[in-house]
Amino acid sequence: MTPDRxxxxxxxxxxxxxxxxxxxxxxxxxxxxxxxxxxDLIVTLGDMGExxxxxxxxxxxxxxxxxxxxxxxxxxxxxxxxVLEISGLRIxxxxxxxxxxxxxxxxxxxxxxxxxxxxxxxxxGGVDVVLYASTHDPEICAFEGALWVNPGSLTLPNxxxxxxRGAFAxxxxxxxxxxxxxxxx
Numbered sequence: 001m002t003p004d005r006x007x008x009x010x011x012x013x014x015x016x017x018x019x020x021x022x023x024x025x026x027x028x029x030x031x032x033x034x035x036x037x038x039x040d041l042i043v044t045l046g047d048m049g050e051x052x053x054x055x056x057x058x059x060x061x062x063x064x065x066x067x068x069x070x071x072x073x074x075x076x077x078x079x080x081x082x083v084l085e086i087s088g089l090r091i092x093x094x095x096x097x098x099x100x101x102x103x104x105x106x107x108x109x110x111x112x113x114x115x116x117x118x119x120x121x122x123x124x125g126g127v128d129v130v131l132y133a134s135t136h137d138p139e140i141c142a143f144e145g146a147l148w149v150n151p152g153s154l155t156l157p158n159x160x161x162x163x164x165r166g167a168f169a170x171x172x173x174x175x176x177x178x179x180x181x182x183x184x185x
Contacts, residue, residue: 001081001082001083001123001124001125002083002124003083003084003085003090004064004082004083004084004085005084005085005086006040006041006084006085006086008040009040009041009086009087009173010040010087010172010173010174011038011039011040011041011170011171011172011173012039012040012041012042012043012086012170012171012172012173013036013039013041013042013043013060013061013168013169013170014042014043014044014045014131014149014151014168014169014170014171015036015042015043015044015045015048015057015151015154015168016044016045016046016047016068016095016133016134016150016151016152016153017045017046017047017068017133017134017135017136017152017153017155017156018044018047018048018049018053018153018154018155018156019047019048019049019070019153019155019156020048020049020050020052020053020056020155021049021050022050022052026049026155026156027155028053028056028154028155029154029155029166029185031185032056032154032185033056033059033060035168035183035185036057036060036061036168037060039060039061039170040061040062041061041062041063041064042057042058042060042061042062042063042064043063043064043065043084043093043131044057044063044064044065044066044077045065045066045068045093045094045095045131045132045133045151046065046066046067046068046069046070046071046077046095046096046133046134047068047069047070047071047095047133047134048065048068048070048071048072048077049070049071049072050072051072051073051074054074054076054077063076063077064076064077064082064084065077065082065093066079066080066081066082066093066094066095067079067080067095068095068096068133068134069095080094080095080100081093081094081100081122081123082094083123083124083125083127086173087173087176088176089128089129089173089176089178090123090125090126090127090128090129091127091128091129091130091131091171091178092119092122092123092127092129092130092131093130093131093132094122094130094131094132095132095133095134096132096133096134097109097111097130097132097134100122101118101121101122102115102118102119102122102130102132103132106132106134106135106150107135107137108139108141109132109139109141109143109148109150111143111144111148115143115144115146116144116145116146119146127146128145128146128147128178129146129147129148129149129171129178129180130146130147130148130149131149131150131151131169131171132148132149132150133150133151135150135152135158136152136153136156136157136158137150137152137157137158138150138151138152138167138169138182139152140169140180140181140182147178147180149169149171149180150169151167151168151169151182152166152167152168152169152182153166153167154166154167154168154185165184165185166184166185167182167183167184167185168182168183168185169181169182169183170183
C-alpha cells in the first residue's frame with residue numbers, strides 16, 4: 001500500500017461515526033469547527049454520512065480518510081484502508097478493526113495474537129499508529145509497539161455513559177513521537 005505523505009503536519013484531528021444527515025436531524029454539534037481549529041489535517045475513519053459533512057471539515061483543514069458503512073461517495077474517503085506517512089511515522093487507518101483482521105474484539109479493543117503481522121499485511125508494512133472506529137466510544141491504548149486510537153463520535157456518542165458528550169481525537173507528532181488525546185465537546 002502506497003502511503004499518503006504529508007510533510008508539514010504536526011496536529012491531526014481524527015473523527016469517525018458522525019453519520020451526518022442534516023435532513024434527518026443529525027448534524028455537527030455547535031462548536032465543532034472551533035474545537036477542530038488548529039489541526040493541520042483531519043482524518044475521518046468512516047461513517048461520515050453525507051458528503052456535505054466532509055465539506056464542513058474541509059473548511060477547517062484538508063480532509064482524508066477511509067470508508068465506513070454510512071458514507072457517500074467521495075474520493076477523499078474511498079479506500080477501506082489507508083496509510084499516512086507523517087514525520088517518519090506510518091499511520092494506518094481503518095473503519096472496523098475486526099472486519100479488517102486486526103482485532104478479535106473492539107469494545108474494549110483486543111488485537112489479534114499476530115498483531116504486528118496482521119498490521120503489516122493490511123497496511124503493506126508496519127505502522128506506528130492505528131486509527132480505527134465503528135464503536136462510537138473513544139479509546140486510546142497500545143498493543144505490540146503501536147498506539148491505537150479510536151476517536152468515538154462527535155454526533156452520536158456511545159450510550160454507555162449517560163449524558164456522554166461527543167468526542168474526537170487529537171494526534172500530535174513531536175520529535176517523531178505520536179501523542180493522542182480524546183477531546184470532548
